[in-house]
Amino acid sequence: MKYEIPVGPIHPALKEPIMIKCTIEGERIVDVDVICSQNHRGIEWIGMNRNNPVQSLYTAEKICGICNLCHPACLVIAVEEIADIRAPERAEYIRVIQSELERIHSHLLWAGVAAHELGFDSLLHYVWLVREKVMDTLEIVNGARVPKDTIMYGG
Structure with missing residues (x-):
């Protein structure tokens, strides 16, 4: 049945x-x-009513406290494409490294949360141990475990 x-x-x-x-x-x-x-959190409305694009960038960083790099990166890439601005190659490499580290740590965080919800707390701790190494790498790259203000228009 x-x-x-x-x-x-x-x-x-x-x-x-x-x-x-x-x-x-x-x-x-x-x-x-x-x-x-x-x-719906009204982020679009807040972004449209800011005085300048930099304020919108800071708003995009606050969409998610865990992955506060991917949202401003999407905004910056969209604005650069519309304005026909090309970021320097070095900036593009740094963006990719930061974004990939953030993606890995976010996936590990949610894998740990899922393990906890299923009752596998030992797996949660093993997964978060690996996540801590990724967070330490983010701190080495950015100077902070949760980087802010590292992506800007044009590089």
Whole structure:
């Protein structure tokens, strides 16, 4: 007999609004349907009502406290493309290194959270031990474990 177990869109184990529908047949999970929801914070409106583009960049950094580099990077790349500005090659390399380190640490963080929610706290600690090494590398590269103000228009 098949059962459908919905989790979300608002659930204590979920950090963002997301809906997970698991289809169960006996003791087997036969299908999982993930529906990502939206969480409107009015960032676009705030960005449009800032006096200059640099203020919008600082607002973009505050979208997420964990990954505060990827959002301003997207804004900077979009503005540079629209304005036909080319960042120096060195700046592009630095952006890639910072973004990849941030992506790795963000994925490790959420893998640890998922392990904790499933009851595997020892796995959480092992994953976060690796994440700490990535955070230490970010500190060596940027001077801070959570870098701010490192991406700017034009380089």
